Amino acid sequence: MFDVSQIALFLDADIIGDENVLISQISSLHEAREGDLSFCDQAKYLPELPNCRASAVLVRKQDLKAVTTTALVVADPYLSFAKISRWFDWRDTVRANVADSAQVSVSAVISNTAQLCHGVVIGENVRIGDACYVGPNSVIGDHCVLGNRSRLEANVTLYQDVKLGEDCIVHSCAVVGADGFGFAKAAIGWQKIYQLAGVRIGNQVEIGASSTIDRGALSPTLIGDGVKLDNQVHIAHNVSLGKHTAIAGCTAIAGSTDIGDNCTIAGLSGVTGHLTITSDTHITAMSLVSHSIKEPGVYSSGTGIEKHQSWKRNVVRFRNLEKIAKRLKKLENEMKNISLNQDLGKRE
């Protein structure tokens, strides 16, 4: 339970109303009950305010008059809600402890404020920073580094030579540093190209559950500061992701592609290999980027959803688009001739 004045202090908010209200959780406007803090960041939610049962609400100054309870006035209620959400998080404070079932190599250097849970396995020459957390059954390969306050949830795997910065979160079943998919065509089948370089990850990076970031072939795969990856994202070897780029679920970035800063890529999308995507590029869901993008903006591919019956007919036409375009051109030429003839006819 927090006093609303503590929250206002942290968020640099003005309190309009009762400063002594106690807050036990945060909720959406329509689910809030007494003791809850809620937020209203858009005019379209204003009609919900009179019926909202929250004990306090984060609002913009211009929306203040619609609030019937204690108001915390801030410039960006959604951002303020995000900042305060940490106070209500389910994670325990990191406890300095190495579980007795954890297996730590003698050459590893573990901060005495770090927590290693049951079943953790730590390889040679690993360095684990202050207040780090390594969840149950996670495995950390040789020569890895975890910067201060970084956190691996349960069942995470880091291969050899993966270096994370500070304040990172890696979710369960993420795999960082597995071999990139590199093979040379041989007389019969494929010759494996061993993947010799590791992965370098900046500060404040979050990696979603079951995401995979492959190690580089000859130089490391690079993930910039503040990058956010959703679940089941795949980053192939030698990709470089710029700062604060965010990638949604089930998207794949193929090898050696270079993506700039502040990009967003929606779910189920793909970027093929060896491309350069400029900063501030935004890709909509299930799009395939198959050439480099030099101009910032929003890009898409695919067709929209429709009823299966009509879609089946349209797909057949798609396969004839080239022919359709040629028939159209032919008609246009014929039309030109006819118009010409008619004009001539009139003159005759």
Place this chain on the structure above:
Amino acid sequence: MFDVSQIALFLDADIIGDENVLISQISSLHEAREGDLSFCDQAKYLPELPNCRASAVLVRKQDLKAVTTTALVVADPYLSFAKISRWFDWRDTVRANVADSAQVSVSAVISNTAQLCHGVVIGENVRIGDACYVGPNSVIGDHCVLGNRSRLEANVTLYQDVKLGEDCIVHSCAVVGADGFGFAKAAIGWQKIYQLAGVRIGNQVEIGASSTIDRGALSPTLIGDGVKLDNQVHIAHNVSLGKHTAIAGCTAIAGSTDIGDNCTIAGLSGVTGHLTITSDTHITAMSLVSHSIKEPGVYSSGTGIEKHQSWKRNVVRFRNLEKIAKRLKKLENEMKNISLNQDLGKRE
């Protein structure tokens, strides 16, 4: 080995033929050998019956005359085959046991008929029901619940506050309850929105290997009774899946989307966020649903597969479709004028 009469009793089938045949496994019609039970559920497979070496066959009454061996007559042979398949499953009976290498918090309540395998880690205040099975190296976070007879295979991860009903199966490397992908835009980069709510899962739910179901932000993510998720399915935070909805491999459902009962979504599909999909909606493979669906039916998107050379030309035309449509409209108008002129010409 089972007596065919035991099987008939369980399936409520009429036996035509030898009631004492012994059955050691079930097989498809063309692979069956002596001692096998097979099934024929469609007229198109009838020609296989005379050559089938199975010792007994599940058939519909109308197909009985084609059977040359012992017949078990049922209304729906495929469903009967599904029901009896459990008798031949590879899983051992659950043995009441906690492996000595399992790590169980003192506050957890474990049924004395449950089995916890090697390397399992169980958090605070967890409740595990009767005849539950937790496979090797699975990790269960604080405050989770497993209903009776639910089963986690090896290397499953449940985060804090994930509650499963009865008779569920969760396959290896599934991750339930990881943080939803929630961030607010900050002055620089992204501010994490801590994900405070858990996941609620009904009875008889199956979750495929490496699938991920994220925890809710402010209220829980909801999975209805009888939902079946294939491998590598991603369910984002605050999604709600209705009863008996089935989702095939590598499909992603984005945040806060509400999907009704008895839907089927084929593989590699996506549904964008904050949509409502009505019950009895069916989505074909690799379709992107980008608006709500109010009318039940079958929906699709995408283009059909074709040879790369012709596809390349058609894709160029797709990018000119808007222009093609406008040129067509122009031609139609010109044609109207010409027809008008001709008509006028005839009248003159």
Place this chain on the structure above:
Amino acid sequence: MFDVSQIALFLDADIIGDENVLISQISSLHEAREGDLSFCDQAKYLPELPNCRASAVLVRKQDLKAVTTTALVVADPYLSFAKISRWFDWRDTVRANVADSAQVSVSAVISNTAQLCHGVVIGENVRIGDACYVGPNSVIGDHCVLGNRSRLEANVTLYQDVKLGEDCIVHSCAVVGADGFGFAKAAIGWQKIYQLAGVRIGNQVEIGASSTIDRGALSPTLIGDGVKLDNQVHIAHNVSLGKHTAIAGCTAIAGSTDIGDNCTIAGLSGVTGHLTITSDTHITAMSLVSHSIKEPGVYSSGTGIEKHQSWKRNVVRFRNLEKIAKRLKKLENEMKNISLNQDLGKRE
């Protein structure tokens, strides 16, 4: 550190230059430093050779004159680079050892040259061949087999009855042998079809991180020799993959589909169920194969990436393609009539 003459001997290369150069790592042409071995396999990289600081370079005979340092002349520099990359790999030599925290069933047969790491759990009647490696916290179900020199990285899961050949590599969080997605429609919801058969994997197969290969329903799922699967690939039950077929990240193959030898399938693609894809078929990224392919070649589907604004307009037209095609046909007929009228007019 290797002597360049050792490397030349292994690769059957001719040395032009100093035979006593020492090589400590391999690098790309533009990143190479003294002590590095690099390679030049294409004419377009020749201009980089004069400035390259590598101590030795793998080249084709015809490119020899551009080399200013020690040259190793080979027929295919890329393939030679791939072969020698193993010498520089980060993996330790397999050490015959069973970690004291590994849990091995008494009926398992483990070669005394195999290495089982911490937290490994091995089921009943498992057989592990010579020089195999099982990484930390991996779990191997009953009746599995690992052929000689096969390697499971950390956190791999093999269900019951999965048999791998020799020289395989399985990356972290891969799951082999989970239940296929098989259900029969019941009066209410779905009846599970228990998945009774296992998985059979050939020699020299590599399976990427977080990939899933499901067990067969009645007969095993089959993966041929030399198959290479990237990360997050999903192979459904009863699929058969021919020899040396390679599948890139996040692709899914649906149940009972049969894919030939030497195929390549790019990332984020799908193949629907019960199809037959002939050998030497190549599928480009994010394509959906929805019918069998009998003729080898390159196949594609989807639309190209474009700016969101123009895409939105084109997608609307796509949904009207059937109508556009009919309007075009109508115009063509009208044009024919007009031409006929004009001809008649001239004759009159």
